[in-house]
Amino acid sequence: MNTPAKDNVDGIRRFLAQLPARPEAGQLLCEMVDAGLDRLSLPGSGQTLQRWRTLAAVAAYDLSLAKLYEAHADALAILAEAAADDIAPALSVWGVWCAEPPEARLDIRTASAEDPGRVVIDGVKAWCSGANALSHAIVSGWNADGHPCLAAVDLDQAGVTVSDEGWHAVGMAETTSVNVHFENARGIAVGGTNFYVDRPGFWQGGAGIAACWHGAAAQLASYLRHKLTGRDDPHALAHLGRADVALSASAAGLRAAAEAIDAEPTADSYRLAMRVRLATEQAAVEVMQAVGRALGAAPLCRDPWVARMMADLPVFLRQSHAERDLVALAQSTLQQAEDGEDGENYHAGEEEWRL
Incomplete structure (x- = not known):
């Protein structure tokens, strides 16, 4: 694998700024991989904030690109966490296809008893972002015992068919998250059963997605600030103040989260x-x-960048499960209180909210 570029935020910004025209997101991801701009520090390695700043910089340029770029970086992190990073060929371009809708599940079975690391993959995988542009993917599926597992698969083989099914989006259109069909496709097992969700990097990567959301929102706010410069419009300025408050809190949360992850990476x-x-x-x-x-x-009608960003960001945000996530977080908070119950239950976990 290539030597990490150590989250070359300035280099990525220069690379994107000098593009004579905006390429399609999948093509641009390939160009960034070729230029060595895809090798980020791993989550929890002491440079998590730098990793997230890089993701935010890509998102500020284009969210479809950020979606593909983040997934590629996540795939490399998953392989590293599984001690399997040697299976990624030079200049390969990766996706992570691990959505598990009940109507689209993969069967991943051992190819032979003599080589348990080699697997055979059958079924349909949904939500395969970047399928037409990638060379490889990490896919989730289910083994013969009914347990969840992962496999790395070379997409350039006869057993893999990229369809045009399942994607009619306006927002995030260029991610082209279609269905992919696997028939006797060959792959390599990555980690053991339940590895994908049980590893520390799962939620570290989940937090990194927020850096993409933040980068896009911050760029929109910068656009707003530019448009309001010199204008004496108190109502419009109030909205800029509103954006400033929201982004300042978001940035503080991301910085604190990155610091906490690096302090306790496992x-x-x-x-x-x-x-x-x-x-x-x-x-x-x-x-x-x-x-x-x-x-x-x-700007929604006359500025192509704003129009695209305002269409893309709501779709990308739906990787959050909204109220379901709020309920799950509340249940976790209540469970912590029960686990630490000492007769004054309302004090349990209080240190997490204390200044």
């Missing part, structure tokens, strides 16, 4: 990740509302 980051995702989601919604209310319809 700890369970579930609650931390859920908090930062939900807080950043709310900040992004506040910014989108602020832009629309302050500037009206004109």
